[in-house]
Amino acid sequence: MPRRILLVDDENSVRDSLYSLLESDGYEVLSASNGPEGLNIFRQSIRPVELLVTDYHMPQMSGLELARECSRLSRELSVLYVSGSRPDDELQAELQAGRRAFLAKPFRGAELLHKARALLQVESTIPLNY
Numbered sequence: 001m002p003r004r005i006l007l008v009d010d011e012n013s014v015r016d017s018l019y020s021l022l023e024s025d026g027y028e029v030l031s032a033s034n035g036p037e038g039l040n041i042f043r044q045s046i047r048p049v050e051l052l053v054t055d056y057h058m059p060q061m062s063g064l065e066l067a068r069e070c071s072r073l074s075r076e077l078s079v080l081y082v083s084g085s086r087p088d089d090e091l092q093a094e095l096q097a098g099r100r101a102f103l104a105k106p107f108r109g110a111e112l113l114h115k116a117r118a119l120l121q122v123e124s125t126i127p128l129n130y
């Protein structure tokens with residue numbers, strides 16, 4: 001059974017490309033365009049979500065708020081934050097917790113897959129030079 005990832009990003013083009021990339025690497029990907037929608041999907045998911053990939057800066061609910069809410073529901077959740085800006089102090093503190101990582105936009109697909117694999121501790125199905 002494929003590992004399950006929840007992808008949350010308010011930019012359609014970014015979300016669509018990341019969805020395709022993660023799906024092509026063998027993951028089951030659920031996606032949402034904002035934090036509240038992502039939280040609803042997370043809560044309703046029958047099988048557990050193992051990795052949350054979320055934009056850090058989003059309207060309505062930040063990626064950090066989303067990750068905290070989802071982590072309350074599942075202590076085993078890993079989180080990969082992506083953002084076009086450098087991590088602020090609050091995110092830096094969050095990254096010190098286990099199973100958390102950050103990736104600065106723009107990034108290559110291989111970088112995202114490498115971080116996802118590391119957080120999930122899985123073997124690759126696509127070479128890292130993809």
